[in-house]
Amino acid sequence: MIRVNNRDEIEWQDGLTVSDLLERCRYTFAHIIVKIDGEVILPEEYDTRVIPDGAQVHVIHLIAGG
Amino acid sequence: MSKQTKTTRRVLAEYTYEPASVEKGYTGQTLYVNVSEHTIAAKPVTDVMKDKFIGGRGFGLWLLWHGVKDETRWDDPENEIVVSSGPCGGTTQYPGAGKSLVVSISPLTNVVVDSNVGGHFGPLLKFAGWDALEIQGKAEKEVIVVIDGSTGRITIEEAPDVPVDTHLVGHWLINDMAESEEDRYYMSVISAGTGAEHTRMGCLNFSLYDRKRQAPRFKQAGRGGIGTVFRDKRIKAVVVKSDPVRGDSNAPADPARISRAGIRLHKEIHGYDNEQCKMRVTGTSYLVQIMNDYDLLPVHNFRFGSHPDSPKIKREVWEDYFTQGLPDGCWYGCTLACAHAVDGYTVRTGPYQGEVVIVDGPEYETIAGVGSNCGIFDPEPILEINFYCDTYGIDTISFGTGTAFVMECYEAGVLDREKTGGLELRFGNADAAIELLHQMGQDEGFGKIAGQGIRRMKEYFVREYGADADFLNDIGMEAKGLEYSEYVTKESLAQQGGYGLTNKGPQHDEAWLIFMDQVSNLLPTFDDKAEALHYFPMFRTWFGLCGFCKLPWNDISPPDNKYTDEPAKIPEHVQNYVDLFSGVTGREIAKEDLITMSEAVYNFQRVFNIRLGYGLRDHDDVPYRSQGPVTVEEYESRTERYDKQLQEVLGLDPAKMSTEEKVAALREYREGQYEKLKDAVYERRGWTKNAVPKVETLKRLGIDFPDVVAVVQKHL
Known part of the structure; x- marks a missing residue:
């Protein structure tokens, strides 16, 4: 199990990448910051960076309306 | 002469x-x-x-x-x-x-x-x-x-x-x-x-x-x-x-300091806008699909947050309509250039039918307001309404939200063709919406009633048609008399406050916290929400004191913003504003001063409202549609979400409840949460529980003028 944004419990699976997680959460907004256990993950790593079981993931959306 | x-x-x-x-x-x-x-x-x-x-x-x-x-x-x-x-x-x-x-x-x-x-x-x-x-x-x-x-x-x-x-x-x-x-x-x-x-x-x-x-x-x-x-x-x-504008027309105290800040931001925009919000290509229209994806796009008078037809009015559609490659800034030197336009639009209806015009926009609020919120998922009528709203001098947000309210009233049987003078104002009927707009422009028919805004329509429908006042108050998306701008707030308590705990009414330029709260969960406690409902309204107020647009603050951000302690505030850009104000006026300020400068004006405006007979706690109430599902249909459209809350937060068993009972239980809880939010925010802002700025707050901000203090003392 991984925890997203200190709230949502997401079932972990072997090989789960950041891109997989974003798709599963339907996080389509591109202008985001992703942290795994406090470490900032760069966008170019989203497709390859695997999230470990038990990780705390933060997906901060940099959007603030019109 | x-x-x-x-x-x-x-x-x-x-x-x-x-x-x-x-x-x-x-x-x-x-x-x-x-x-x-x-x-x-x-x-x-x-x-x-x-x-x-x-x-x-x-x-x-x-x-x-x-x-x-x-x-x-x-x-x-x-x-x-x-x-x-x-x-x-x-x-x-x-x-x-x-x-x-x-x-x-x-x-x-x-x-x-x-x-x-x-x-x-x-x-x-x-x-x-x-x-x-x-x-x-x-x-x-x-x-x-x-x-x-x-x-x-x-x-x-x-x-x-x-x-x-x-x-x-x-x-x-x-x-x-x-x-x-x-x-x-x-x-x-x-x-x-x-x-x-x-x-x-x-x-x-x-x-x-x-x-x-x-x-x-x-x-x-x-x-x-x-x-x-x-x-x-x-x-x-x-x-x-005026005489011709030059680069030094504003006569800043330190031109070099301003130029340095400007160069930093110009480089960011040039380097990153295309991979961030594409403001230079499509402006704020990028928000349509994002809001739809996160269930925040107003659909059918804010009943729902998404619709399968929303791709018909998404960013890519407008990219084809907007003339590309022009420097679409609304003031000289703005390279974010989001003020796009549709050129060569041939007007289809009304007094200017056949004229070829420029349509300024549409921006997100217009697309969502007169589009999805009215069930209109077709760019052509959105453009027609955009043009006529502007030339008639009618606010697209109030028109969109007001027309969505009318459409729900029509479908609920509050209105019929007889009452609307023949207009079949159902969701999706673009021709009827356009005709309603022409009636407003020409002071005719049902447009005379609808043009008074939701608050007065509610009173009229109750008085003249015997409509259920409670129902209209629940679905009429206005607060303080102003129509809501175009975001669904049901799942964000902080943004309910961002619309309700305001001075002028529900307009997102005071605070827009939906993603911080609902999606990123950065505001889990009442204290967190109250702090955000202190900081962000004050920060945004500051733009309006100085002549700045909000968009270059956070619709573009530097690549290293992700490593900062508070990325939602875009710290580097806050420093830019410190440099700009100090560089223009010669009055050296720190980033904290932005907030206290705004606090003085914001509190003064609150006192002004009280002076005019409003501005108290009751005036910060919001319609229940902004807090949760009003109808069975709304609840059942998101049953999983609401049932989960009843179970996990309230300890209820949804399986043993009718939908009506579930709607009522959720409502009691959510309305209670909003009252708690009021208490927390008022305390953070230095106000009484009745939303009156305390004298000590006015003194701290240096606006304890005798006539200002006299206004609040009547309520202390």
């Missing part, structure tokens, strides 16, 4: 002056025009004004406070329209530094409204010698006001041939008023339209001359019905003209 014009103009009053030079962002004087008494005068900008009210919205509130009485209402002659940009307004080195703020008593809310707008008027007003324009009175006959900073002459004139609808005013401006091509560059006009005079939701249009298109364009001070006040004063147009 100094010039032979094609329109007849008769001067009623004239004032000559030596235009004051700008020094560190200020001219040191404001212009007072009374269209009843035909008086024109200069007023000094005092140290208190500069120190405590800064400029822009602050100057507007200060001048309005001293211009009206406690009992003044929107259509009294002493109500004013005040326009001011702010000390940084007119800067050309930094994107988004040409905004104006307009302040007046609103016909929708009966309290003060502030509305921000692009276009060239505010900066050119300053370069014509004035930090603010204060218009009072009500003309006997239709007038125009002309402020010519090149010749130092101001006139109030009768001009019977000058049109009222805005796109025609634009033609008049460049054809009749401009004496040369260059004149067009440095002239701007404020206008409204025929719809503004027949409704309470009139907007003001501020022009800019688009050199590439060789045509005038318009940005809107949309919220709160200031265009209605403008037409009630029988003003057709206010024109300003």
Whole structure:
């Protein structure tokens, strides 16, 4: 199990990448910051960076309306 | 008359002056025009004004406070329209530094409204010698006001041939008023339209001359019905003209410091806009699909947050409509350039059918308001409504939210064809929505009722049709009398406060916290929410004091922003604003000062509302549609979400409850949460539980003037 944004419990699976997680959460907004256990993950790593079981993931959306 | 014009103009009053030079962002004087008494005068900008009210919205509130009485209402002659940009307004080195703020008593809310707008008027007003324009009175006959900073002459004139609808005013401006091509560059006009005079939701249009298109364009001070006040004063147009704008026209104290900040942001925009929000390509229309994906796009009067047809009005659709490759800034030097337009649009209906026009926009709020919220997922009618709203001088947000309310009333049986004069105002009926708009423009039919706004429609439907007041209050998306802007807030308590715990009403430019709260979960506690509902409204207020646009703050961010402690605040850009203010005015400030400067003005505005008979806790109530599902249909559209809350938060067993019981249980909980939020926010802001700023708060902010303290003491 991984925890997203200190709230949502997401079932972990072997090989789960950041891109997989974003798709599963339907996080389509591109202008985001992703942290795994406090470490900032760069966008170019989203497709390859695997999230470990038990990780705390933060997906901060940099959007603030019109 | 100094010039032979094609329109007849008769001067009623004239004032000559030596235009004051700008020094560190200020001219040191404001212009007072009374269209009843035909008086024109200069007023000094005092140290208190500069120190405590800064400029822009602050100057507007200060001048309005001293211009009206406690009992003044929107259509009294002493109500004013005040326009001011702010000390940084007119800067050309930094994107988004040409905004104006307009302040007046609103016909929708009966309290003060502030509305921000692009276009060239505010900066050119300053370069014509004035930090603010204060218009009072009500003309006997239709007038125009002309402020010519090149010749130092101001006139109030009768001009019977000058049109009222805005796109025609634009033609008049460049054809009749401009004496040369260059004149067009440095002239701007404020206008409204025929719809503004027949409704309470009139907007003001501020022009800019688009050199590439060789045509005038318009940005809107949309919220709160200031265009209605403008037409009630029988003003057709206010024109300003200045000498040519130069890079140093704002006479900053430290030009190099401003340039350095500007270069940093220009580089960011050039390097990263394409991979972030693509503002330069499609402006705020990028929000449509994002809001739909996160269940936040208003659909069918805010009942739902998404719709399968939303891709028909998403960003890529507008990219094809918008003319690409033009520098679409609404003030010089804005490389974020989000003010896109549709060129060569042929009007399909109404009095201007067949004309080929420029449509300014649509921006997100218009697309969502007159589009998805009304069930219209077709770009063509959205463009038609956008054009007519602007030229009639009607706010697209109030029109969209108001029409969505009408459509739900129609489908719920509150209205029928007989009551609407034959208009079948069901969701998705674009032709009926367009016809309703024409009726508002021409003061006809059901448009006369709908144009009064949701609050007055609710009263009318109850009184005349015997409608259920509770139901209308639940679904009528207005607070304080102002229609909601276009975001679904049911799942974000913080944003319910962002709309409700406001001074002017539910407009997102005070606080927009949905993603921080609902998605990123950065505000889990009441203290977190209260802090955000303190910081962000104050931070955003500051833009309106100084002449800045909000968009370059966080619709673009530097690549290393992700490594900062508070990325949602975009710390590097906050520092830019510190540099800009200090660099323009020579008044050295720290980032914390941005908040306290705004607090003074924000609290003053709250006291102003109380002075006018509003502004207390009860006036911060919001319709339940903004807090949760009103109807069984709404609940059952998101059953999994709501059932989960009943189970996990309230410990109930949804399996043993009817949907009606579940709606009621959720409602009791959510309404209780909102009351707790009020308590937390009021305490953080230094207010009583009745939302009254405490005297100690006024003292801390240095606005404990005797007449201000006297207002709050009645409620302590």
